[in-house]
Amino acid sequence: MLLQKIDLYKSAIDELRPFEGDLLNEIKAYYRIGLTWSSNALEGNTLTESETKIILEDGLTVGGKPLRDTFEALGHAQAYDLMFSLLHSHQITEADVLSMHRMFYKDIDAAAAGHYRDRQVFITGSKYPVCKPEQIAGEMAALFSWVASERGRYHPVEFAAQLHKRFVFIHPFIDGNGRLSRLLMNTALIQDGYMLAVIPPVLRQEYISLLERAHKDDRPFVDFIAEQVLESEKEIIRLLHIPLPRV
Numbered sequence: 001m002l003l004q005k006i007d008l009y010k011s012a013i014d015e016l017r018p019f020e021g022d023l024l025n026e027i028k029a030y031y032r033i034g035l036t037w038s039s040n041a042l043e044g045n046t047l048t049e050s051e052t053k054i055i056l057e058d059g060l061t062v063g064g065k066p067l068r069d070t071f072e073a074l075g076h077a078q079a080y081d082l083m084f085s086l087l088h089s090h091q092i093t094e095a096d097v098l099s100m101h102r103m104f105y106k107d108i109d110a111a112a113a114g115h116y117r118d119r120q121v122f123i124t125g126s127k128y129p130v131c132k133p134e135q136i137a138g139e140m141a142a143l144f145s146w147v148a149s150e151r152g153r154y155h156p157v158e159f160a161a162q163l164h165k166r167f168v169f170i171h172p173f174i175d176g177n178g179r180l181s182r183l184l185m186n187t188a189l190i191q192d193g194y195m196l197a198v199i200p201p202v203l204r205q206e207y208i209s210l211l212e213r214a215h216k217d218d219r220p221f222v223d224f225i226a227e228q229v230l231e232s233e234k235e236i237i238r239l240l241h242i243p244l245p246r247v
Helices: 002-014 021-042 049-058 067-085 094-105 133-153 156-170 177-191 201-213 219-239
Strands: none
Touching: 002 156, 002 219, 021 049, 021 067, 021 177, 021 201, 049 067, 067 094, 067 177, 094 133, 094 177, 133 156, 156 177, 156 219, 201 219
């Protein structure tokens, strides 16, 4: 029922497609700030949405905030721009992921940017271990083989959620895995004509809990992601004054 509702709302939005010119630029700019702020905030970045806007649009720094927080905002926005450059493709490759991480992380740790981690890490609060360093290359190759061969077997929203889950369980980078997983998920969504899944920081605990549960049962996590896509559709319908479809 949830996916049917999402598709119904998508059909209403599709009446205005293709998004081109100023309208496309406005939508991209709107979510560039919102997704950058929310995704970074989920990981502990202290910038507010307004401060993120000042950094990205005005090119100003924010007094009293860690320099790393500014680098994370700037890096995420550049990775977001790369995500949108893949809009008209229907492929997501390992090279795309490495490029996104390089853009996100280059001003934080240039040596680690765009490279898989070479040491074991642990996820605080999780009882499940992530991939060992020596297994990462093989696991990532298998992930993108799955992407290329199995994408068509899923509803696009389900596929995007699955991609997020599978990537973050591998945890291939020393840092930035959560943000990269959300960028990959949203790359898949926009390639299939769906709105972005933006996870509000207020839902952080639910999000983390459902990801942990997804090791055994991922249906609630997939539904959670679908709900965020639906919220973005409602937002665009409101912003563009599209008649709300009857369910």
